[in-house]
Amino acid sequence: MLTLVIRRLLWAVPLLVIVSLLAFVLLGLTPGDPARSILGPQATEAQLEAVRLSLGLDQPWYVQYWNWLTAALSGDLGTSMSSKTPVLAQLNSRLPVTLSLVVGATLVSSVLGIALGTYSAVRGGALGRFTDALSMLGFAIPNYWLGLVLVALFSVRLSWFPATGYVAFADSPSRWLLSIALPVITLAVGGITMIAKNTRDAMADVLTRDFIDVLRSEGWSESRIIYRHALRNAAIPVVTAIGIFFIGVLGGTVLVETVFAMPGLGGLAVGSTERHDIPVLLGVTLYFCIGVVIVNLLVDVAYGLLNPKARQS
Amino acid sequence: MTTHTSVLAVPHPAKPRSAFVAALMKPVPVIAAIVLAVIVIAVLGAGVWAPYDPLANDLANSLAGPSAEHWLGTDQLGRDVLSRLLYGGRPDLGAALLVACTALVVGVPLGMVAGYRGGRIDQFLMRIVDIGLALPSMVIVLLVLAVFGNQVIMGYLALGLLLVPPLIRIIRANAIAIRSELFIDAARVAGFSDTRIVFRHILPRLVGSVLVQASLIASMGLIFVSGLAYLGFGVSAPDPSWGTLIAEGAQITRQNPALLLAAGGVLGVTVLCLGLLGDTIRDASVARWARTPSRPSRIRRRRSPGDAAGAAPESSSLLSVRELSVEYGSVEQGQTVVDGVSFEIAAGEIVGLVGESGCGKSTLARAVLGLLRGGGVSGGAVSFEGVELTTATVGELRELRGTSFAFVSQEPLVALDPTQRIGTTLTDAVRLHTGSGRREARARARELLARVRFPDPERVLRLYPHEISGGMAQRIAIARALAGSPKLLIADEPTTALDVTVQAEVLDLLRELRASEGLSILIVTHDWGVVSDLCDRAVVMYAGQVVEQSATDALFHRPAHPYTAGLLASNPSGVAGGATRLPSIPGTIPLPSEWSTGCRFQSRCPLAVEVCGQGPVPLVQSPDGGTSRCLRVDQVERDIWSRDLVRGGAR
Amino acid sequence: MTAPVLEVEHLDVGYGRGRKTTQIVRDVSFRIEQGKTLGLVGESGSGKSTIGRAIVGLAPVLGGSIRLDGREIGQLDRRGRRAVAADLQVVFQDPYSSLNPAVTIEEILTEPLEAQGWRRKDARVRSAEMLDRVGLPASAGKRFVSGFSGGQRQRIAIARSLMSSPRLVICDEAVSALDLSVQAQVLNLLRDLQDTLDISYLFIGHNLEVVQFIADDFAVLHRGELVETGPADQVMRSPQDPYTRRLVSAILSPDPQEQRERREMRLVGARADLAAEISEKGNA
Numbered sequence A: 001m002l003t004l005v006i007r008r009l010l011w012a013v014p015l016l017v018i019v020s021l022l023a024f025v026l027l028g029l030t031p032g033d034p035a036r037s038i039l040g041p042q043a044t045e046a047q048l049e050a051v052r053l054s055l056g057l058d059q060p061w062y063v064q065y066w067n068w069l070t071a072a073l074s075g076d077l078g079t080s081m082s083s084k085t086p087v088l089a090q091l092n093s094r095l096p097v098t099l100s101l102v103v104g105a106t107l108v109s110s111v112l113g114i115a116l117g118t119y120s121a122v123r124g125g126a127l128g129r130f131t132d133a134l135s136m137l138g139f140a141i142p143n144y145w146l147g148l149v150l151v152a153l154f155s156v157r158l159s160w161f162p163a164t165g166y167v168a169f170a171d172s173p174s175r176w177l178l179s180i181a182l183p184v185i186t187l188a189v190g191g192i193t194m195i196a197k198n199t200r201d202a203m204a205d206v207l208t209r210d211f212i213d214v215l216r217s218e219g220w221s222e223s224r225i226i227y228r229h230a231l232r233n234a235a236i237p238v239v240t241a242i243g244i245f246f247i248g249v250l251g252g253t254v255l256v257e258t259v260f261a262m263p264g265l266g267g268l269a270v271g272s273t274e275r276h277d278i279p280v281l282l283g284v285t286l287y288f289c290i291g292v293v294i295v296n297l298l299v300d301v302a303y304g305l306l307n308p309k310a311r312q313s
Numbered sequence B: 001m002t003t004h005t006s007v008l009a010v011p012h013p014a015k016p017r018s019a020f021v022a023a024l025m026k027p028v029p030v031i032a033a034i035v036l037a038v039i040v041i042a043v044l045g046a047g048v049w050a051p052y053d054p055l056a057n058d059l060a061n062s063l064a065g066p067s068a069e070h071w072l073g074t075d076q077l078g079r080d081v082l083s084r085l086l087y088g089g090r091p092d093l094g095a096a097l098l099v100a101c102t103a104l105v106v107g108v109p110l111g112m113v114a115g116y117r118g119g120r121i122d123q124f125l126m127r128i129v130d131i132g133l134a135l136p137s138m139v140i141v142l143l144v145l146a147v148f149g150n151q152v153i154m155g156y157l158a159l160g161l162l163l164v165p166p167l168i169r170i171i172r173a174n175a176i177a178i179r180s181e182l183f184i185d186a187a188r189v190a191g192f193s194d195t196r197i198v199f200r201h202i203l204p205r206l207v208g209s210v211l212v213q214a215s216l217i218a219s220m221g222l223i224f225v226s227g228l229a230y231l232g233f234g235v236s237a238p239d240p241s242w243g244t245l246i247a248e249g250a251q252i253t254r255q256n257p258a259l260l261l262a263a264g265g266v267l268g269v270t271v272l273c274l275g276l277l278g279d280t281i282r283d284a285s286v287a288r289w290a291r292t293p294s295r296p297s298r299i300r301r302r303r304s305p306g307d308a309a310g311a312a313p314e315s316s317s318l319l320s321v322r323e324l325s326v327e328y329g330s331v332e333q334g335q336t337v338v339d340g341v342s343f344e345i346a347a348g349e350i351v352g353l354v355g356e357s358g359c360g361k362s363t364l365a366r367a368v369l370g371l372l373r374g375g376g377v378s379g380g381a382v383s384f385e386g387v388e389l390t391t392a393t394v395g396e397l398r399e400l401r402g403t404s405f406a407f408v409s410q411e412p413l414v415a416l417d418p419t420q421r422i423g424t425t426l427t428d429a430v431r432l433h434t435g436s437g438r439r440e441a442r443a444r445a446r447e448l449l450a451r452v453r454f455p456d457p458e459r460v461l462r463l464y465p466h467e468i469s470g471g472m473a474q475r476i477a478i479a480r481a482l483a484g485s486p487k488l489l490i491a492d493e494p495t496t497a498l499d500v501t502v503q504a505e506v507l508d509l510l511r512e513l514r515a516s517e518g519l520s521i522l523i524v525t526h527d528w529g530v531v532s533d534l535c536d537r538a539v540v541m542y543a544g545q546v547v548e549q550s551a552t553d554a555l556f557h558r559p560a561h562p563y564t565a566g567l568l569a570s571n572p573s574g575v576a577g578g579a580t581r582l583p584s585i586p587g588t589i590p591l592p593s594e595w596s597t598g599c600r601f602q603s604r605c606p607l608a609v610e611v612c613g614q615g616p617v618p619l620v621q622s623p624d625g626g627t628s629r630c631l632r633v634d635q636v637e638r639d640i641w642s643r644d645l646v647r648g649g650a651r
Numbered sequence C: 001m002t003a004p005v006l007e008v009e010h011l012d013v014g015y016g017r018g019r020k021t022t023q024i025v026r027d028v029s030f031r032i033e034q035g036k037t038l039g040l041v042g043e044s045g046s047g048k049s050t051i052g053r054a055i056v057g058l059a060p061v062l063g064g065s066i067r068l069d070g071r072e073i074g075q076l077d078r079r080g081r082r083a084v085a086a087d088l089q090v091v092f093q094d095p096y097s098s099l100n101p102a103v104t105i106e107e108i109l110t111e112p113l114e115a116q117g118w119r120r121k122d123a124r125v126r127s128a129e130m131l132d133r134v135g136l137p138a139s140a141g142k143r144f145v146s147g148f149s150g151g152q153r154q155r156i157a158i159a160r161s162l163m164s165s166p167r168l169v170i171c172d173e174a175v176s177a178l179d180l181s182v183q184a185q186v187l188n189l190l191r192d193l194q195d196t197l198d199i200s201y202l203f204i205g206h207n208l209e210v211v212q213f214i215a216d217d218f219a220v221l222h223r224g225e226l227v228e229t230g231p232a233d234q235v236m237r238s239p240q241d242p243y244t245r246r247l248v249s250a251i252l253s254p255d256p257q258e259q260r261e262r263r264e265m266r267l268v269g270a271r272a273d274l275a276a277e278i279s280e281k282g283n284a
Helices: A002-028 A032-037 A044-056 A063-074 A087-123 A125-140 A144-157 A173-207 A210-218 A222-259 A265-274 A278-306 A308-312 B016-024 B025-044 B083-116 B121-133 B135-147 B152-161 B164-179 B180-188 B194-232 B242-251 B258-289 B361-369 B394-400 B422-434 B437-451 B458-459 B469-483 B500-517 B530-532 B552-557 B562-570 C048-055 C078-085 C105-115 C120-135 C138-142 C150-162 C179-197 C210-213 C234-238 C241-250 C256-283
Strands: B317-328 B335-346 B350-354 B374-385 B406-408 B488-492 B520-525 B537-542 B547-552 C004-017 C020-030 C035-040 C061-068 C088-093 C170-171 C199-204 C217-222 C225-232
Touching: A002 A063, A002 A210, A002 A278, A002 B121, A087 A125, A087 A173, A087 A265, A087 C234, A125 A173, A125 A210, A125 B194, A125 B258, A144 A173, A144 A222, A144 B242, A144 B537, A173 C179, A210 A222, A210 B406, A210 B469, A222 A265, A222 B164, A222 B194, A222 B258, A265 A278, A265 B135, A278 A308, A278 B135, A308 C088, B025 B083, B025 B258, B083 B121, B083 B152, B083 B164, B083 B258, B121 B164, B135 B152, B135 B194, B135 C179, B152 B164, B152 B194, B164 B194, B180 C078, B180 C088, B194 B242, B194 C061, B242 B258, B242 B437, B317 B361, B317 C078, B317 C105, B335 B361, B335 B374, B335 B520, B335 B537, B335 B547, B350 B361, B350 B500, B361 B374, B361 B406, B361 B488, B361 B520, B406 B469, B437 B458, B469 C004, B500 B520, B500 B530, B500 C241, B500 C256, B520 B530, B530 B552, B530 C256, B537 B552, B537 B562, B547 B552, B547 B562, B547 C078, B552 C061, B552 C256, B562 C179, C004 C048, C020 C035, C020 C048, C020 C061, C020 C199, C020 C217, C020 C225, C035 C048, C035 C210, C048 C061, C048 C170, C048 C199, C078 C088, C078 C105, C088 C150, C105 C120, C105 C138, C105 C150, C120 C138, C120 C150, C138 C256, C150 C179, C150 C241, C179 C199, C179 C210, C210 C234, C217 C234, C217 C241, C225 C234, C225 C241, C225 C256, C234 C241
Parallel strands: B350 B520, B350 B537, B406 B488, B488 B520, C035 C199, C035 C217, C088 C170, C170 C199
Antiparallel strands: B317 B335, B317 B374, B537 B547, C004 C020, C004 C061, C217 C225
């Protein structure tokens, strides 16, 4: 088990290196002069030269990359081109918002998705087809549009929830909950339906296996067979689906945070794109990648716990 | 030409293509295709049928609700919402197409190479795919957009590339599945080049899954692209696109909600139709290559109590099956697969249920256990020690299962829950049946394992199913079945998956258990050797009916039904070396839909005469005290198949 | 003695390379004369199918030689394979997976011939002839395989293997998936074809009695090594190697009387083997 964790962590190193390298290559392709975009059109050639020197922009790209990498490893992700503040501080101040949304949406969709999927697999028939239709619908509805409709309905018309903004948990847990409720629902709808469909398919498959019949012939109750045996055997594809959903939801925050004007990493990414603020975007990318690495690690650990064969190999 | 044994009746199978088309021609996909076509044509021909110029301001008429002139009303600047919606589809659909093409052009060939070639190339590609799957697409696309300024097309290309890794994975998995089919091996033996194999044998099978993926990627691309447009990365201000229209619509929900709803609606409907089409193509390609026609799946109603007909069971028998029939399919269109079967098992008796595939023997065993899948008992009765099972409630059945009768299945390794240790499975079974404590149950589990001759039970208890062999697993299955000290063991082909030496051990074990615990056994088999080694009596089934029932010795020496005689004769055992031909039964086993009302074996029988086909053949007493479903039972002899009899020759 | 059709000498088969090699077949030698059948028997995991796959180039040959009519065919590339394909054919166990469901039966039959340079017209005539030989009407050629029964599919697979008048056909568990009555039909067909066409078979199987019916000679395989060879009837009657003895004594007779005797013999034999083993250990 431990070797599995270590192997997965080692696997993350090339991922992060490649992502940052990719970003750097993209950077090298930037058409404009970064120094000029920092200083503006009125800057003199001497000022530009000074900025280039201070940012190391006169060096070849691989030297620049090396400098960025060593700095990043010591926790220095550079300075924002537009706000001139350290990138790391910006990211950390916005992390709790995104984390609340992503973790909340993953939890909500996992619990509801597994419940709905299991129930429809066991009941079968019309409910099964209903789950299929629902999952199709959940996939087809763009989440940012759903967010806008929810705002129009529950915030503007009914005033049940705040339309926009974020309240920190430390300030007021109840208002925190209200502030993230709509965005979490928006993000979770696709996840509930996707996880429900995966659970239903996996359960339906497990329920046709021989060992289920043998358990029935042994005289166990149907509910014990489902919860103790079938669900556990169906869990691996479900865990995979949850992992995939999590990665998707990271990207989803970009749109949903914009819809609800949440000061999170996704919203930061949109703003930075408009301002061509590459260091900040690079930082957001890095944070998201680290999130993916952690989730993949958790998924692998879950595989190990669920499947004795994976645990021992 | 002497090689004909018979010109076989050849079925008229549907072409796989027409099965494919049939699966597509259902109402839902047809409607989805029509809706999609309407949307695409409406968007492409926006210049022709849009009622207004999408950019024409009419401030006097701003924020109007739906009306006869403006079906969907107007926006803040008085522009016609419908016209903007029609024109707005162009950038979105175009971009989605670009994204899908990029992903497919790169992903499909790479997936095929990885799947078909395997080896180093595959390993290398899968590394990259692993990394690609971990990339947060949205942010990477934003990064690309930030770098390339307003060249939004670079973002679309990047998005296409980011969708490549999952595509490679799926195409690769499909290619591997097809590559492992034996007809690919046959092509390689014939010395065909890789190109020929790929283009002629693998690609045609992949078309279905590529289309499914294309629909999926196009929908994802569409959602993504419209999202980018919503964020402001796409067409610029006055020009419409679905994404920007949603953004504009959100501003004016109070005055004219039609824009938000219509823009989101048309986007959602497009994606929905693509998804429905994809699903249908997937199901259709499965149907196209399916090995057997899929079984009707509607579960037949359970019979109401009181249906259980037949005389009271004889007191001496443990299990009594009377006129039992099983049907698959719906109530209106039932297909009988077990037809009026009766037999009894006495305490301590071992009975073999013999027949070829499709004769209904396994279904019958499952019906007795109450484990039918997708089928139901449609008539007759099954009683165990006088308790009627077909009308028993789930609770009553559970009481009997494990303690009165237990089940051993054919594939021993898949009969165990792969996530549990053997110890857990066994102690759970003991605790369920005896209600004993954990420690006691574990001791009993050790005893049971020793009972089925494991020299080191403690070690076996700690193993997982993937760590044991088939022979071990079958002995464990028997130990598990013994946990509740049942009186009857129902075993479905328990030795078929095992090697002969292991088979002999398992049969020895079963025989021993009968001797020591007086266990009765119903064993389903197609193997005469198993019958002769283990069974006191055999019930021979053909086409859903019992055709003969007799003591094993009598059955072998003086079979009373031509089918039994034929089946015994076709067994290569004991045919002297140098014999050039095996006596064989001509023709094929009839499908349930082909069963005749007369003798079902008539068309293959050397003794058949006209009267055989004229009506149901009853079971009659055979000379040896068994029963036979043959009108000419007096003429049946062991060697009727070796004599050079032409059909009807005995006339 | 005539030159053998197939001559296998010191064959090693395995996967992987270097230290990671897993060897599946070790130092196996046998030969098959024209018009004769060698039965290659063993239990699951004995490597019997791997030998068949190695001969037709589907499993890597690590060492030794395989000669077909004197030509070395152990390490052929795809082009070389095509050259020997006309003489060397195979019939697999699973008649469902071994025929491409996407093309007509005629195409399944003619494709290999066309790859060898036959004209399409001639290949079609030949396919009709072969369908007739295996007991199927010529009209079957225009159909697809879906809907054909297992036995009928196996007849088609046999027809495909005979299209190019091969010298040797490898039957890899070719009747194992079939029902008893159909199995007898296909076994008879294979024997009839051998009598009229004078082809040789390498018949791979796990059921000794089935293989005995069709084979002249036996080669018994255990854990990748040959433990006994000899005329089929002789091996069945008086097996020499202890493993072969175990295998033969485990065969079940359909005659209850005879089976009781065999069982006694087996249990006595097992006890004797056990005693021998114990005394051997005591001596060591």
